Structure formats: C-alpha cells, structure tokens
Amino acid sequence: MSKPSLARGTRDFGPEIMAKRTYILDTIKHVFKKFGFLSLETPAVENLSVLMGKYGEEGDKLLFKILNSGDFAKKLKQEDFDNGAPAMLSKVAEKGLRYDLTVPFARFVAMNRHDLAMPFKRFQVQPVWRADRPQRGRYREFYQCDADVVGTDSLLCEAEIILMLNEAFQKLKLPDFAIKVNNRKILTGISEVIGKPGKEADLCVAIDKLDKIGKEGVAVELETKGFEKKHIELLYKLFDSNALPTNATLKARDSVDEDTQKMKDSGMPEEDAVIMEELFKDRLKNLEYNAQVLGSLKEFLKESKIGLKGIAELEEIFEMVKDFGLDNSRVEVDFTLARGLSYYTGAIFEVQAIGVKMGSISGGGRYDDLTGTFGVSGLSGVGISFGVDRIYDVLDELALFPEDATESTKVLLTNFDEVSQRACLPILKKLRDADIAAELYPTSAKMKKQFDYANKKGIAYVLAIGSEEIKSGKYSLKDMASGEQKSLGINEIIDILHV
Amino acid sequence: MSKPSLARGTRDFGPEIMAKRTYILDTIKHVFKKFGFLSLETPAVENLSVLMGKYGEEGDKLLFKILNSGDFAKKLKQEDFDNGAPAMLSKVAEKGLRYDLTVPFARFVAMNRHDLAMPFKRFQVQPVWRADRPQRGRYREFYQCDADVVGTDSLLCEAEIILMLNEAFQKLKLPDFAIKVNNRKILTGISEVIGKPGKEADLCVAIDKLDKIGKEGVAVELETKGFEKKHIELLYKLFDSNALPTNATLKARDSVDEDTQKMKDSGMPEEDAVIMEELFKDRLKNLEYNAQVLGSLKEFLKESKIGLKGIAELEEIFEMVKDFGLDNSRVEVDFTLARGLSYYTGAIFEVQAIGVKMGSISGGGRYDDLTGTFGVSGLSGVGISFGVDRIYDVLDELALFPEDATESTKVLLTNFDEVSQRACLPILKKLRDADIAAELYPTSAKMKKQFDYANKKGIAYVLAIGSEEIKSGKYSLKDMASGEQKSLGINEIIDILHV
Numbered sequence: 001m002s003k004p005s006l007a008r009g010t011r012d013f014g015p016e017i018m019a020k021r022t023y024i025l026d027t028i029k030h031v032f033k034k035f036g037f038l039s040l041e042t043p044a045v046e047n048l049s050v051l052m053g054k055y056g057e058e059g060d061k062l063l064f065k066i067l068n069s070g071d072f073a074k075k076l077k078q079e080d081f082d083n084g085a086p087a088m089l090s091k092v093a094e095k096g097l098r099y100d101l102t103v104p105f106a107r108f109v110a111m112n113r114h115d116l117a118m119p120f121k122r123f124q125v126q127p128v129w130r131a132d133r134p135q136r137g138r139y140r141e142f143y144q145c146d147a148d149v150v151g152t153d154s155l156l157c158e159a160e161i162i163l164m165l166n167e168a169f170q171k172l173k174l175p176d177f178a179i180k181v182n183n184r185k186i187l188t189g190i191s192e193v194i195g196k197p198g199k200e201a202d203l204c205v206a207i208d209k210l211d212k213i214g215k216e217g218v219a220v221e222l223e224t225k226g227f228e229k230k231h232i233e234l235l236y237k238l239f240d241s242n243a244l245p246t247n248a249t250l251k252a253r254d255s256v257d258e259d260t261q262k263m264k265d266s267g268m269p270e271e272d273a274v275i276m277e278e279l280f281k282d283r284l285k286n287l288e289y290n291a292q293v294l295g296s297l298k299e300f301l302k303e304s305k306i307g308l309k310g311i312a313e314l315e316e317i318f319e320m321v322k323d324f325g326l327d328n329s330r331v332e333v334d335f336t337l338a339r340g341l342s343y344y345t346g347a348i349f350e351v352q353a354i355g356v357k358m359g360s361i362s363g364g365g366r367y368d369d370l371t372g373t374f375g376v377s378g379l380s381g382v383g384i385s386f387g388v389d390r391i392y393d394v395l396d397e398l399a400l401f402p403e404d405a406t407e408s409t410k411v412l413l414t415n416f417d418e419v420s421q422r423a424c425l426p427i428l429k430k431l432r433d434a435d436i437a438a439e440l441y442p443t444s445a446k447m448k449k450q451f452d453y454a455n456k457k458g459i460a461y462v463l464a465i466g467s468e469e470i471k472s473g474k475y476s477l478k479d480m481a482s483g484e485q486k487s488l489g490i491n492e493i494i495d496i497l498h499v
Numbered sequence: 500m501s502k503p504s505l506a507r508g509t510r511d512f513g514p515e516i517m518a519k520r521t522y523i524l525d526t527i528k529h530v531f532k533k534f535g536f537l538s539l540e541t542p543a544v545e546n547l548s549v550l551m552g553k554y555g556e557e558g559d560k561l562l563f564k565i566l567n568s569g570d571f572a573k574k575l576k577q578e579d580f581d582n583g584a585p586a587m588l589s590k591v592a593e594k595g596l597r598y599d600l601t602v603p604f605a606r607f608v609a610m611n612r613h614d615l616a617m618p619f620k621r622f623q624v625q626p627v628w629r630a631d632r633p634q635r636g637r638y639r640e641f642y643q644c645d646a647d648v649v650g651t652d653s654l655l656c657e658a659e660i661i662l663m664l665n666e667a668f669q670k671l672k673l674p675d676f677a678i679k680v681n682n683r684k685i686l687t688g689i690s691e692v693i694g695k696p697g698k699e700a701d702l703c704v705a706i707d708k709l710d711k712i713g714k715e716g717v718a719v720e721l722e723t724k725g726f727e728k729k730h731i732e733l734l735y736k737l738f739d740s741n742a743l744p745t746n747a748t749l750k751a752r753d754s755v756d757e758d759t760q761k762m763k764d765s766g767m768p769e770e771d772a773v774i775m776e777e778l779f780k781d782r783l784k785n786l787e788y789n790a791q792v793l794g795s796l797k798e799f800l801k802e803s804k805i806g807l808k809g810i811a812e813l814e815e816i817f818e819m820v821k822d823f824g825l826d827n828s829r830v831e832v833d834f835t836l837a838r839g840l841s842y843y844t845g846a847i848f849e850v851q852a853i854g855v856k857m858g859s860i861s862g863g864g865r866y867d868d869l870t871g872t873f874g875v876s877g878l879s880g881v882g883i884s885f886g887v888d889r890i891y892d893v894l895d896e897l898a899l900f901p902e903d904a905t906e907s908t909k910v911l912l913t914n915f916d917e918v919s920q921r922a923c924l925p926i927l928k929k930l931r932d933a934d935i936a937a938e939l940y941p942t943s944a945k946m947k948k949q950f951d952y953a954n955k956k957g958i959a960y961v962l963a964i965g966s967e968e969i970k971s972g973k974y975s976l977k978d979m980a981s982g983e984q985k986s987l988g989i990n991e992i993i994d995i996l997h998v
Contacts, residue, residue, distance in 0.1 A: 121938070428823070
C-alpha cells in the first residue's frame with residue numbers, strides 16, 4: 001500500500017479552485033478571440049533537441065527530462081557511467097517536458113509556416129514544467145497563458161496588446177493596475193550614451209534589480225560589469241530627471257475625486273478607500289508622467305539613433321491606443337523595465353496590480369527572430385503572457401471573484417424513500433432539459449446528511465419532494481443562502497432557478 | 500540549428516482542430532455539469548510511488564518516467580550499472596507522467612476525503628501519457644475525458660451515466676449509436692454455471708476478443724485456460740440463445756420508417772439514407788432484444804445467486820432510465836462485453852458509433868474499491884470515459900461538426916494606407932465592444948494578400964474602409980462565402996455580424 005502524496009511543487013485543483021481558474025482563463029481567452037487570436041495546443045512532451053539550448057545553461061538544467069522507454073540503459077557504456085550524469089544524459093533521455101509556450105510555438109510555426117495564415121495570431125493556455133526549487137508561489141508545474149502574433153513588425157500589434165491587457169484586467173474587475181511599457185531600443189540607446197554600446201544586456205540585468213537592491217545596489221553591480229563611475233552618474237542623472245512634476249499631480253486631481261467617489265459608493269470600507277484614492281492619484285499621473293519621461297529620454301538619447309527610434313516607436317503605439325479611443329492613463333513608460341528574458345528587441349510590457357504585494361501579473365514584448373533557431377529566419381513577433389497563478393492570488397486577496405464563478409450544482413433534490421426517488425426522476429430530467437444543473441441525492445440518507453451535502457458542495461437550492469408534494473404537484477424549494485422556503489409548481493421552480 | 504520535429508506519438512493541435520476539439524469537450528463538459536459533476540485537475544507529474552503497480556506489469560513498463568533533476572546519477576552504484584535498467588530505475592527516477600485519470604483521482608480522494616462533499620462527483624479532462632508503440636489512432640500523449648461518482652453504490656448513478664451518454668452523443672448529433680451494457684456479476688455467474696467459478700477473469704479476457712477472433716478463437720483460448728469442452732458448449736448455447744426473434748424486427752418497423760423519413764428530409768443522399776435505415780432497424784430492435792437477452796440469461800443463470808443479482812441490477816437500472824422518461828432503445832444488453840480492465844465489479848458500459856468503423860467511443864463501469872490501494876477502503880464508485888480522439892474521428896468522417904465549431908475571426912478590416920488604418924481603429928473597437936471577433940490587417944499589403952489571409956483563416960466577412968468610405972460613413976462589407984457585397988453604416992454592420 002502506498003501513502004498517497006503529491007510530487008513536490010505540484011498541485012491538485014479541486015472543484016472550487018477549478019471554477020475560479022476557469023473564470024480567469026475564460027475571461028482572458030474571450031478577449032484573445034475577440035482580437036483575432038486562434039487557439040493552439042502543442043504536446044507536453046517534446047524532443048530534447050527542440051528544447052535544449054533555448055533557455056540558456058540554467059534553463060537546460062531546469063528542463064525535466066523523460067527517461068527513454070524500454071531498456072533506457074542499453075546505450076550506456078562503462079565510461080559514460082564513470083563520467084556521471086552529464087555524459088549519461090543524452091543516452092538515457094531523448095525527450096523532455098515543455099518549459100514554456102514560446103519555443104513549442106516557434107517549432108510549430110517553423111514546421112507549418114506554409115499552411116498558416118500569416119501573420120499568425122495564436123493563443124495557447126497549457127501547463128509548463130520547470131525543475132525549480134519549489135517555494136511559496138513558485139511551482140514545478142504551472143500554467144502559462146500566452147498570445148503572440150508572428151510574421152509582422154507592425155506596431156499595431158503592440159497597441160492591440162495594450163488594449164487586450166486593459167480589457168482583460170477590466171473584465172476581471174481589477175480595480176487598479178499599471179501597464180508598464182519600455183523599448184529594448186531605449187535600453188540600447190542608454191548603454192550607448194553612457195559609453196558602453198553593446199553592453200545593454202549587462203545594463204538590463206542590473207536595472208532589472210532596481211526594485212530589489214536599489215540604486216546603490218545597481219551601481220555596485222554595474223561597476224563589477226566594467227561600467228565606469230562617470231557612466232553610472234550619467235545614468236543616475238536620467239533616473240532623477242524622471243521626478244514627477246507637481247503640477248501634473250494637481251491636474252489629475254479632478255478625475256481622481258470622481259473615481260474615488262465611485263469606490264466609496266461601492267461600499268468599500270473607509271480606510272481601504274483612502275488607500276485606493278492614493279493609488280488612483282498615482283495612476284492618473286501617468287498621462288503627464290509619460291510625456292515627461294519621454295521628454296527626458298529624448299533629451300538624454302539625442303545622440304543615439306537607435307534610442308530615438310525606440311522612443312518614436314513608443315510614441316506611435318501611444319498614438320494608436322489614443323486613436324482606438326482609449327486613454328493611456330493606465331500605461332506607464334518605465335525605462336527601467338528590462339525583464340529577465342534577453343530576447344526582446346522592441347517593445348517590452350509588464351502589468352502590475354496596484355494595491356497588492358505581488359510581482360508582475362503579465363509580461364511580454366517584441367522579438368525579431370522567433371524561428372531562427374529552427375532554420376526559418378526573418379519572422380518578427382510580439383507576444384504577451386498572463387501570469388495565471390498570480391492573477392488568481394490577486395483576485396482572491398481582493399475578493400474579486402464573482403459569486404457565479406464558484407457556482408456548483410444549482411439544485412439538489414432530496415431523496416426521502418424509494419417512492420420519492422422514483423417521482424424525482426422525471427422532475428430531474430425536466431430541470432436538466434431546461435439547462436439547470438440538478439442532482440438527486442443518490443440514497444434516502446438522513447435529511448441532515450443530504451443538507452450537509454448541499455452546503456458542502458455550495459448548492460444554491462434544495463428541492464424537497466415527499467409524498468405530500470407528489471400528491472399536490474407543489475414542491476418545497478429552499479434557498480440555502482437566505483433559508484427562505486416556498487411551495488411551488490415545477491414551472492415556477494424552473495423560472496426561479498433559471499436566472 | 501536544430502531541425503524541428505515532434506516527439507514520436509505526439510501531435511500539435513492547430514486552430515482548426517482545436518476549435519473542433521473544444522466543441523466536443525465543451526459539449527460533454529456541459530452535460531457533466533448539468534448532472535452535478537464538478538471539475539478536477541491533477542498534476543501531470545506524479546510520484547512513481549503513486550503510479551507504479553496500479554496498471555499491471557505492462558502498465559509499469561508503459562509509464563513515462565522522469566529523470567531526477569540535478570545530478571540524477573548520484574545514487575547509482577557500480578552494481579546498479581552492472582545490473583542494468585531495472586536496478587537503476589528507482590535511483591534515477593522518482594516521478595512519472597499521468598497514465599490515466601482514475602489513479603490520480605483515487606489519490607486525490609484518498610488525500611482529501613474529509614473535505615469533500617460525499618458522494619463526490621467529479622469530471623476531469625486532461626492528457627495522459629503512455630509509452631505505447633505509436634500507430635494509426637494510437638498516440639503516446641492523448642486526452643481522457645472522465646466523469647466518476649465515488650462514495651455511493653446507488654444504481655441511480657448507473658442510470659444517470661446512461662442518460663449522460665445518451666445526451667452527450669445526441670448533442671453531438673451522432674445519428675446512431677449503441678450504449679452497450681453488461682454486469683460483471685453476470686460474467687461471474689456464467690463462469691459459475693459453466694463450472695469454472697472464480698475464473699471469470701480468464702473468461703472475460705477470452706470473451707473480450709469475440710469480435711476479433713470469433714467463437715472458434717474464443718473456444719481455443721478458453722481451452723488453453725483450462726476450460727473443458729462441455730463448459731464451452733454450455734457457453735455457446737447461451738450465445739446462440741440470443742438470436743433475435745423475427746417478430747421484434749417487425750414491431751420496430753413503424754418507428755424506423757419515421758426516423759428514416761426525418762433523415763431523408765434532412766437532405767441526406769439516397770444511398771446513405773438506405774444504409775441509415777438499416778441501422779435504425781437494428782437499433783430499434785433493442786427494446787425487444789434486451790428483454791429477450793435478459794430472459795435467456797435468467798434461465799441460464801438460474802442456479803447462480805450472483806448472476807441473478809447482476810441481472811436484477813441491470814433491470815433496476817433500465818427501470819430508472821424509463822422513469823426518467825427515456826426509452827432504452829439505444830441501450831443494448833451485451834453479456835459478451837468485458838472490457839480490458841479487470842477492476843469492474845458491477846455495471847460495465849461501452850458506446851459504439853453505428854455506421855462507422857471504429858472501436859468503442861466511450862467506456863466505463865462500477866468498481867468497488869477505488870482508493871483501497873491508498874489505504875482508504877470501502878469507497879465504491881462508477882465512472883465513464885469519453886474517447887475524445889475517436890469521437891473526433893467519427894464526427895469528422897460523418898461531417899458532423901457544425902459550421903460555427905470552426906468559426907474564426909468574424910470580420911477582417913482591410914488596411915489600405917496609413918489614413919485608412921487610423922480610421923479603422925475606432926471602428927475596430929466598436930465591433931469588439933459589441934463582442935464581435937474582429938481584426939485589422941496589420942499592414943497596408945496588397946489587397947489580394949489581405950483577402951488570401953481572410954480566406955486561409957476562414958474569416959466570414961471582409962470590411963473595406965478606404966477614403967471614400969471614410970467620407971461617407973458607409974463601409975463595404977463582403978460576405979466571403981456568397982461573395983455578396985453591401986455598403987452599410989456601422990450599426991447595420993454590427994447587426995449583421997452579431998447573429
């Protein structure tokens with residue numbers, strides 16, 4: 001007999017969690033579809049030749065490898081054994097588990113490019129696996145939820161990503177979030193201006209840690225990477241130039257008041273509303289703030305052709321968002337945004353939920369050569385990834401899941417005895433034919449047990465059908481939340497349950 | 500550079516296939532939910548201690564094992580290496596990939612039984628992995644789609660499974676199918692009567708091959724298993740007693756004619772309709788046929804208490820189905836139905852699509868001790884599994900996918916030039932705000948290219964917005980199927996597209 005346990009870093013999603021996750025994913029998928037993205041699924045198991053070397057040395061280590069089936073040791077020689085795991089690996093494992101959705105997507109595009117409508121817009125929602133050390137909020141098996149367009153470098157795609165992010169998080173009723181935007185070309189420009197052209201990778205890695213280690217930490221890291229003090233000072237001049245002008249704060253005031261009032265009207269406790277008010281202020285600074293940042297950057301990057309191109313791209317994207325009829329108030333230029341992955345070549349995106357302690361809940365960007373590694377070059381693309389687990393945690397913390405996201409069976413028919421059970425069957429069928437999720441308790445257990453079942457399962461109504469009810473054709477419907485009980489005919493019951 | 504390839508026995512599901520698969524799965528899930536089943540997902544990666552020994556010796560071999568992360572060789576000793584793969588396995592791999600949905604479900608129930616509303620009704624739709632030799636229709640990674648009730652032995656669950664199967668395949672518009680039903684206790688009874696009590700496992704394995712190797716083949720197999728000639732003759736007497744009475748055929752005639760007429764009215768070609776007519780006849784024989792088979796069985800099993808119990812269970816199930824208001828015309832008693840798995844203890848189900856060469860498209864049954872292997876005994880359950888891949892093939896072969904199952908973006912806005920693109924953006928937003936899947940071609944490419952894109956992607960309408968259209972506020976909407984073109988205002992367009 002084996003003691004049942006979960007593999008480290010994995011989770012079961014029981015019915016309640018599944019309902020909430022489905023709510024999140026359905027909301028996001030619906031937005032993807034409205035924007036013309038179509039669904040793709042790739043296998044969990046890929047050849048290691050497809051996966052290895054795509055995620056850096058660390059990634060290669062974190063890939064889960066699958067032991068060859070049959071006699072996996074048959075190709076092993078004594079010298080392989082003597083040389084240990086690295087020498088044995090390629091002889092015992094030829095397949096691995098999907099590590100992200102981007103590389104399998106690239107493989108798919110490379111293999112099917114002649115059959116695909118280009119530009120190809122696909123979304124993909126599947127689990128990925130990483131042999132990371134599990135810790136709070138970090139799992140070895142977790143879902144990614146990506147949308148990418150490949151085969152065009154039109155900035156319309158970037159503008160639409162901002163629209164999709166905005167719509168998805170509004171649909172999820174997230175009260176406040178910031179869509180942070182940067183451009184890799186700006187980072188390249190900065191590295192040029194501070195006298196280290198081509199060193200933007202080092203620059204990005206260091207800047208990426210700004211939140212965690214602060215300016216001083218970044219300075220130390222840059223020095224160890226060979227940046228000189230005078231360059232770092234130049235960089236800090238840029239940091240400081242971004243200080244927000246006070247008049248912008250004042251200008252944003254009016255609309256903040258309005259949003260805050262709405263918040264209070266919604267019945268939010270006073271102290272939470274005060275916090276939200278502060279957050280709204282910050283958000284509404286963005287319109288002014290973006291102009292200010294782009295102005296400072298333009299001045300700073302005036303000698304860098306590529307840097308200025310990065311700014312021009314951002315401006316064009318913002319212009320399109322405005323033409324779409326959306327204000328850019330949630331969009332925030334953040335030239336310190338670099339993200340871990342180094343393959344972005346244009347726009348970089350990240351979404352942060354405001355008012356919750358949580359890393360980014362979405363991220364993505366433009367890459368220039370998705371399929372080059374598979375022998376098909378020249379395909380530029382841009383994509384976005386929604387962090388499902390973090391979005392779940394945010395919605396949970398803010399109690400933003402709608403009631404019907406957790407909805408279970410709508411009505412339980414109690415089972416008194418054999419006669420009652422028999423009378424229940426046609427009624428049960430009638431309810432289901434009216435598209436109402438209904439069930440009959442399968443045995444004539446004690447009523448307490450049957451009501452406990454309804455409670456535990458979150459069933460909204462209980463319908464009692466005993467001998468009296470069978471005679472009269474009126475059944476007793478109990479609303480489990482209010483405790484209210486009514487005697488009703490089947491059609492009236494259907495009307496109530498059907499809402 | 501690596502040449503991109505799929506791992507053997509795995510598949511990509513591109514947009515068109517995904518849309519059709521989603522249609523199938525959504526249809527089935529909707530039925531599950533209406534019957535009070537809630538969603539569960541378990542991780543793909545399980546500890547081998549959970550998986551090993553659950554699927555027999557062959558299953559243990561077919562399990563995909565995952566190499567331990569880090570230095571997988573660190574526990575290996577020279578003697579392990581000398582003894583080969585079996586000795587090395589437990590030291591290099593502690594995890595494996597899900598092989599079916601039942602064992603992880605049992606693990607989940609055993610670990611969470613105190614928190615679950617019992618009886619626990621769950622559905623689960625996830626991929627599983629088996630290191631089988633890939634061949635046509637058999638994959639190494641494929642989806643299973645299961646619903647189980649655990650924690651009750653009420654036969655209501657069996658009746659509801661018949662209802663669910665019936666509803667799901669009707670919703671999928673399958674013109675004809677048979678729900679075959681048997682009971683393990685009948686098989687036990689038969690093995691008693693033919694003088695081999697307790698040998699029903701051997702009997703089942705042999706009977707299971709009836710389709711493939713015929714009566715004579717089964718006889719040979721039974722003889723090698725120690726059954727005597729006289730026992731086998733007794734068995735064959737039972738086989739022969741099931742011959743269908745001619746008057747049943749005649750009685751069923753009227754309703755067959757009616758169904759056949761419907762089929763012809765639907766515009767089915769004459770020769771197909773003739774084939775269908777024959778199939779309907781067979782189906783409608785069932786009501787008489789079942790009574791006949793149960794009669795023969797009762798006579799044959801009159802000395803076997805357990806055999807008669809099996810028959811009584813089937814009769815009770817049929818009675819409930821009838822009480823639900825459903826005729827049993829698609830249900831067929833088949834006492835040769837054994838299915839491969841040997842853990843069924845009560846009812847056994849299987850669904851066959853009639854008129855298509857295909858194995859069973861669904862199967863399941865009652866088992867008595869789901870979680871015993873995890874130290875929790877006494878939980879009886881019953882479940883059903885839908886064969887998604889085969890259902891897909893059947894619907895594809897019979898051209899039964901509805902048009903909107905493959906629906907892509909609804910409308911493509913053409914992109915003439917920069918001015919037109921800009922004018923398109925607010926229109927695009929308006930369409931999407933009306934919940935219409937819409938996209939704008941991302942560059943001002945040649946019109947032929949843009950129309951090719953719409954065709955390839957299966958987009959139903961193309962909306963042209965050039966300088967004339969911008970001036971007039973009337974846009975040219977082309978129906979790609981009919982070729983019809985109309986000049987319309989935006990609200991009229993929304994009305995047309997919104998259907």
